[in-house]
Amino acid sequence: MIVAERKPFDEIKHMVSGYKKVLTVGCGTCVAVCLAGGSKEAETLNAELNLAFGKDGPEFGSDTVERQCDMEFLAALDAKVGGYDAIISMACGAGIQFLAERFPGKPVFPAVNTSFIGVNLDVGWYEEKCRACGSCVLGMTGGVCPVTLCAKSLFNGPCGGTNQGSCEIDKDQPCAWYQIHGRLAAQGRLDRIIEISSPNDWSNQKPRKVIQPGYGERVKSLGR
Amino acid sequence: MKSGSNLERILKAGHFAFTGEVGPPRGANVEALREKVAHLKGNVDMANITDNQTAMVRMSSWAAAMICMQEGVEPNFQMVCRDRNRLAMQADILGAYAHGIRNMLCLSGDHQQFGDHPQSKGVFDLDSMQLIGMVKKMRDEGKFLGGADIDVPPKIFIGAAANPFAEPFEWRVHRLAKKVAAGADFVQTQCVFNMERIRAWVRQANDMGLTDRVAILPGITPMKSVGMAKYMKNKVPGMDVPDGIIKRLQGVDKKKVADEGIRIACEQIEEFKEMKGVAGVHLMAIEWEHKVPEIAERAGVLPRPEV
Secondary structure, X not given: OEEEEEOOHHHHHHHHXXXXXXXXXXXXXXXXXXXXXXXXXXXXXXXXHHHHHOOOOOEEEEEEEOXXXXXXXXXXXXXXXXXXXXXXXOOOHHHHHHHHHHXXXXXXXXXXXXXXXXXEEEOOEEEEEEOOOOOOOOOXXXXXXXXXXXXXXXOOOOOOOXXXXXXXXXXXXXXXXXXXXXXXXXXXXXXXXXXXOOOOOOOOOOXXXXXXXXXXXXXXXXXX | OOOOOHHHHHHHXXXXXXXXXXXXXXXXXXXXXXXXXXHHOOOOOEEEEOOOHHHOOOOOHHHHHHHHHHOOOOEXXXXXXXOXXXXXXXXXXXXXXXXXXOEEEEEOOOOHHHOOOOOOOOOOOOOHHHHHHHHHHHHHHOEXXXXXXXXXOOOOEEEEEEXXXXXXXXXXXXXXXXXXXXXXXXXXXXXXXXXHHHHHHHHHHXXXXXXXXXXXXXXXXXXXXXXXXXXHHHHOOOOOOOHHHHXXXXXXXXXXXXXXXXXXXXXXXXXXXXXXXXXXXXXOOOOOHHHHHXXXXXXXXXXXXXX
């Protein structure tokens, strides 16, 4: 899932000061699971804003949609948005942009910083696992991502800075290549990394689109 | 000859190579750089010119390498993967070669978090293995990484680094093998303090036939003080300083610690001269360049052969 963190309160407050009616829109999927931008967090933010601005501040309303990254769910806000002069989005960067695209006449402000694609280790505890590099090597690396979990994104590690199983940048950060070696050794598959891994194809690091097989015609008919 | 560099000729002639190192200044202080290089002149076969080492901004390694060359010492142009993408790397390799640089050391580079610009974006477009392969492709095939022909390819003697002391130890010789397969002509190691480890590693490299294909130059760093030894043991990732070294430095009179450090270094060099599979040593006298003539003298590596 996508993991996000709420922005510092003062930054959010500064963005919306001067507006009269502000709609805070939560998102019910990833950011709700990671406790950053679901309906509960939207209510909490509004309560804090009301307290901070006092009587003369903006009037805050709230609503939460299932997914802000889906126009179908954003349509539910159409009737409501007209009554507000600014919107706070608590979705990830994708959701914020789709919301802004749906309501191009309204200023849209982000209330969270989108952090990473990660996993849920425990309530409130998440870890990055994927950089969405677009050319997955997990089959070669024993299911440990060197692009994400090696601080240098090396394809032929471990480097000389590996430190008794830790990364040179931090004792508490495991060395991804140490883990890759360990897992492949245990599986008897070290042959997978004995070959030199050639330079990676980063050419996908520009705005990307995915159209699944069989959906090309439909996309064309939508004119997008 | 792959490059005709002095180091390549020394190794080809079968001499025990002796290389040094110079860190470029934190500014455009050419005089300070010339003075550092002067201590190495005639005492080493080649001097590594570090590339923004420990991720601190310094005079660029190719520019400092040219000044080093003007002072009569052959440079080893270090290049890290942290600061350049593959376009900038290839452009700098061509430029360095055009100005007479004939040796390169291909490195990953310390993570940018350690330096004076921790906010910077680490590039790491290629890793060190892939950089070695790219330089080889440019030299031997006359082609850019992208596949196009190079109009006058750069004939570079290709260096790589190895750390025989980092875990997992059994993988280290295989990583060396990967660097050799990628195209490394010579390898300079992390500073050696644990002789037992390096003996085992060189033996593995011998057994795998690697030392017939690559010149191995163990790294030598004389300890200046007990504090330095402790710092390297505890604070520098990938460094292996046995307690015996620290005890030995603690065992001499305070005024004699640096001298003892040099003595340990010279003993190591003596052993490496006799070790099968070792082609020379690389002296990293960190901010101690003025001691290089004395160390070279005491290590019995002077005069340097003319080839």
